[in-house]
Amino acid sequence: MSVLTKPLDTPPAGAAASSKRGKRPKRKLGSHVFLAFLVLYFVMPLWFLIVSSTKNGSGLFSSPNGALWFGDGFHLFDNLSTLFTYNDGIYLRWLRNSLLYALGGGIGATVLAVLAGYAFAKFDFPGRRLAFSLLLGAVMVPMTALVIPTFIMLSGVGMTNTIWAVILPSMLSPFGVYLMRVYAADAVPDELLDAARMDGAGEFRLFFQVALPLMRPAVVTVLLLSVVGTWNNYFLPLAVLSDSRLFPVTVGINLWQGLAGANNGGGVSLYTLIIVGSLVSIVPLIAAFLGLQRYWQGGLSLGSLK
Amino acid sequence: MATLHTAPRPDAPTAGPPAGQRRRKQGRGRSQGLIGWAFLAPFAVVFLVFLIAPLLYAFYLSLYTKGLATGERFAGLENYSRAFSDPSFLNGVWFVVRFSFIVIPAQMIVALAAALVLDSVTSRFSRFARLMIFIPYAIPAVIGAVIWGFLYSPSFGPLEQLFGDDAPFLLSPDNLFYGFTNVVTWQWAGYFMIILYAALQGIDPSVYEAAKIDGAGSWQIATRIKIPMISSALILVLVFSLIGTLQFFAEPQVLTPISNGAIGTDITPNVYAFNLAFRFAQFNYASAISFALGIVVFIGVYIFLFATRKRGGFLQ
Numbered sequence: 015m016s017v018l019t020k021p022l023d024t025p026p027a028g029a030a031a032s033s034k035r036g037k038r039p040k041r042k043l044g045s046h047v048f049l050a051f052l053v054l055y056f057v058m059p060l061w062f063l064i065v066s067s068t069k070n071g072s073g074l075f076s077s078p079n080g081a082l083w084f085g086d087g088f089h090l091f092d093n094l095s096t097l098f099t100y101n102d103g104i105y106l107r108w109l110r111n112s113l114l115y116a117l118g119g120g121i122g123a124t125v126l127a128v129l130a131g132y133a134f135a136k137f138d139f140p141g142r143r144l145a146f147s148l149l150l151g152a153v154m155v156p157m158t159a160l161v162i163p164t165f166i167m168l169s170g171v172g173m174t175n176t177i178w179a180v181i182l183p184s185m186l187s188p189f190g191v192y193l194m195r196v197y198a199a200d201a202v203p204d205e206l207l208d209a210a211r212m213d214g215a216g217e218f219r220l221f222f223q224v225a226l227p228l229m230r231p232a233v234v235t236v237l238l239l240s241v242v243g244t245w246n247n248y249f250l251p252l253a254v255l256s257d258s259r260l261f262p263v264t265v266g267i268n269l270w271q272g273l274a275g276a277n278n279g280g281g282v283s284l285y286t287l288i289i290v291g292s293l294v295s296i297v298p299l300i301a302a303f304l305g306l307q308r309y310w311q312g313g314l315s316l317g318s319l320k
Numbered sequence: 321m322a323t324l325h326t327a328p329r330p331d332a333p334t335a336g337p338p339a340g341q342r343r344r345k346q347g348r349g350r351s352q353g354l355i356g357w358a359f360l361a362p363f364a365v366v367f368l369v370f371l372i373a374p375l376l377y378a379f380y381l382s383l384y385t386k387g388l389a390t391g392e393r394f395a396g397l398e399n400y401s402r403a404f405s406d407p408s409f410l411n412g413v414w415f416v417v418r419f420s421f422i423v424i425p426a427q428m429i430v431a432l433a434a435a436l437v438l439d440s441v442t443s444r445f446s447r448f449a450r451l452m453i454f455i456p457y458a459i460p461a462v463i464g465a466v467i468w469g470f471l472y473s474p475s476f477g478p479l480e481q482l483f484g485d486d487a488p489f490l491l492s493p494d495n496l497f498y499g500f501t502n503v504v505t506w507q508w509a510g511y512f513m514i515i516l517y518a519a520l521q522g523i524d525p526s527v528y529e530a531a532k533i534d535g536a537g538s539w540q541i542a543t544r545i546k547i548p549m550i551s552s553a554l555i556l557v558l559v560f561s562l563i564g565t566l567q568f569f570a571e572p573q574v575l576t577p578i579s580n581g582a583i584g585t586d587i588t589p590n591v592y593a594f595n596l597a598f599r600f601a602q603f604n605y606a607s608a609i610s611f612a613l614g615i616v617v618f619i620g621v622y623i624f625l626f627a628t629r630k631r632g633g634f635l636q
Contacts, residue, residue, distance in 0.1 A: 045441045049449040052434055056453050056510060059467045062478075066470070074476060081471075081478040130363035137356030145360065152371055154621045158567040158590050159614030162597050162606050163378035164370060186370045191363060217355045246460040248570045249590070253598065264462040268574055271466055289470070292463045299458040304451070 058082070060296075067093060067290045071283025093290040105291055107259055108266035112245055112295070114177065115262055119184025120241030127187055127236050131194020132225055136202060146195075152188035158249050165253045179254035180262070184244045190236040197232035198225065234309045245299060263295040375614070382608035392604075399608035408586035409609060413616075416588050420565045423501045427561055428554070430505055431512035436542050438513070439520040450517070454510035461507060465574035468503045473578060491579040503571050508564065512557045519553035520546060555628050559621060566617045569594070589613045 062082055066074060070089040077085035097105050133139070134146055164183055168174045202225045210220050226233075248264045255261055258269060267288060274284035303310065357364075385395040403409045438450050456464060471477045472490045479487040490499030523546065531541050547554070569590040576583045585599070586592040589609055597606035 042441055042443075045437045046443070046445060048433075048437055049441075049446060052430075053449050053452045056456060056506065059464070059471060059506065060455070062471060063467055066476075081476060126363040126366060129359045133356045133359035137352055137359065139353040139356030139360070142356065145364070148367075151618070151622075152367070154563070154618050154625075155371070155375070155614055156563055156567045156617045158569055159378075159610045159617070160371065160374045162593055162603070162610045163374035163381070165597070166381065166603055166607070167374055167377050182366070183370045185366050188367070188371075221359070242458070246462075248460065248462045248573075249594070252573075253594070264460045267466060268462055271469075271574065272577055285470075285476075288466060292466055296459050296463055300455060303455070303458045307451070 063289060063293050063296075067293045069286070071286050074283070074285055074289070089286075090290075093286050094294075097287055097290045097294065100287060104258065105263075105266065105287075105294075108261050108263040109295065111177075111260060112262040112264070113298075115180045115184065115247075115251070116241045116245035118177075118181040119244035120237060122181065122185035123187040123190055123240040123244075124233060124237040126185055127190035127194045127240075128226070128229065128233055130191045131196075131232075132198050132202070132221060132229070134191070134195040135198035136204070136207065136225070149188050149191055153192060157186075161249050161253050164250070168254060174254050175256050175260065177260065180244075180247075180251050183250060184240070184247065187236070187240050187243075190240060193236055194229065194232055198229055201228045201232070231309075234306075238306070238310050242299065263291070267291050267295065375611070378607040378611045378614075381604050382611050384604050386602075386604055395604075399605050400612060402605065403608055403612055408592055409589060412586050412589040412592050416566050416568055419497065419500065419568065420562060422497060423504050423565055424558065424561045426501050426505045427509050427512060428557060430509040431516055431557065432547070432554070434509070434513045435516035435520055436546060438517055439546070440538065440542075450513075454514055456507050456509075457511040457514075459507070461570040462574055464507045465503055465571040468499075468506070469575050469578050472499060491575060491582055493582045496579070496582055499575075500568075500571060503575075504565070504568075508561065512561070515557055516550060516553050519550040523549050555625075559624065562624065563617060563621060566613070566620070 065082060065084055068088050068090045069077060069085045070087065070092070073085040073087065073089070077083070079085060134142065134149075160183070165174060165179075168179050173179050206224060207220060210224055215223075245262075246264065247262075248268070251262050251265050252268075255265065258266065261269065270284050270288050270291070274288060382399050383394060383396060384392050385398060386392045434453055438446055459467075469491075472479070474480050474487065474489060479490075488495055490496075490502070527545060527549075528541055531545055536544070567590055568588045572583050572587045572591050573594070576585075585595040590613065593606045593609040593613070596602045596609065
């Protein structure tokens with residue numbers, strides 16, 4: 015629990031104490047070399063993506079300076095304008111869909127998780143034990159095993175190929191409920207709730223004005239996890255959507271990948287579009303993670319099963 | 321989750337309510353119950369509709385077969401006996417099991433080594449490194465697989481320039497395992513590193529001081545103190561990694577077109593179920609495979625958590 019609230023960027027007391035006594039610089043050098051290797055490995059694919067997005071179709075295949083360095087000419091802006099206009103701007107539509115699904119599914123999942131977690135933590139209702147065991151069991155059910163049955167069910171009621179076929183199933187987050195329950199149990203004191211009840215506060219006002227503000231760090235964590243989970247989801251939208259205008263960007267890029275192999279670009283280098291499209295699609299989440307470091311660095315340690 | 325249970329939880333469901341609460345409950349038991357359910361209801365509805373119903377429906381469908389001439393008929397457990405004698409399904413299961421044995425240790429070693437080093441040095445560069453190692457988590461698995469597909473590709477990638485004509489093709493039948501291991505490790509090790517790093521940061525540093533006085537070196541501190549103290553976080557990471565690997569889908573699906581046939585339509589159970597349903601319209605059989613996979617993963621993870629419950633804490 016402490017990790018949720020503790021900012022990780024303050025160095026631990028032990029590190030400060032040992033550096034005061036003077037660590038051997040040799041060991042630190044070794045550690046930094048190791049870290050530098052790791053950074054190179056983890057960043058190299060992104061570097062490749064950035065470099066490649068400045069190349070045109072033929073530059074991708076034969077670049078004088080190799081695949082990991084800039085080629086002749088700088089075609090990033092040409093590539094971007096092709097990306098946004100190709101096929102009547104379908105790429106922008108995919109990005110908008112991804113955003114809609116991620117926010118719709120993510121916010122929905124968070125609201126449900128906060129309410130349910132609060133109920134599990136603070137109310138003693140009939141069937142609570144059984145419901146909570148069911149919830150713990152559900153955490154262990156692999157979500158992809160539900161995709162095909164969900165598709166068949168949704169097609170039975172004519173809901174496949176609609177935005178709801180992606181958003182509604184994405185609202186299911188048993189692990190989010192579990193996190194909220196554990197967090198609310200400690201963060202919202204019973205005494206405080208009882209005192210407010212004595213003063214005549216209604217249960218719903220109590221939730222919004224007393225409990226919710228205390229649960230904020232966990233709310234941000236669950237929101238982030240479920241938005242990322244839905245944004246990155248691939249299997250569900252691939253199964254339930256067939257109209258390419260409804261695709262999120264993950265399914266869309268993969269559609270291009272399939273077409274590029276079959277040379278169906280219609281004169282446009284689809285490989286260039288895939289590269290630039292991939293780069294543009296990862297910018298929002300990376301920016302969000304860099305900007306919201308304060309929130310996720312502790313919170314993410316609570317994890318996700320998605 | 322890992323760090324949550326290191327301290328005894330006062331709110332454990334087995335513990336009796338304190339006296340005050342008990343008195344309160346007698347007075348307002350009914351309304352408390354109603355309000356509790358009111359808060360739970362929205363989630364309960366989604367839970368029933370999108371978890372319980374698909375599971376039951378999948379089980380129901382899996383008990384039927386559909387022939388072109390015969391129509392739908394009750395088949396009992398026929399689909400399951402077919403699955404467990406279907407080489408495509410069995411090979412897929414065997415593939416993910418073998419793959420787990422390679423990719424899970426790979427991810428955990430990289431994540432643990434990175435977390436231990438990051439925990440022991442505090443510098444501007446180490447903070448930067450922590451972020452960079454984590455970044456692939458923010459990249460969808462599909463996009464990650466697309467990028468690595470380019471990097472592996474003989475016509476685009478840097479391998480050809482490094483090794484010339486002897487460049488290994490990491491998606492050939494012999495190298496497929498390494499190709500996948502690399503993609504998955506790259507994608508997830510940073511996320512696991514963050515979980516382990518947070519657990520390491522939660523250890524009281526005075527423990528290290530005591531060990532140093534007793535003459536322990538940093539290697540001994542790492543292996544004898546740090547790793548045992550974060551064992552619950554390690555188990556958590558192992559479970560995440562196990563659940564993820566058994567469901568392996570996006571990467572093989574995305575890399576199929578460029579693998580020159582090394583990746584078949586039945587490489588993992590999920591890919592097989594997807595192809596059965598959407599290529600061959602065998603929804604009943606696909607449901608049986610989905611359901612079987614779900615049950616196998618559920619039982620596997622449950623047994624694992626039960627066996628490690630003293631250290632883990634999820635099932636406490």
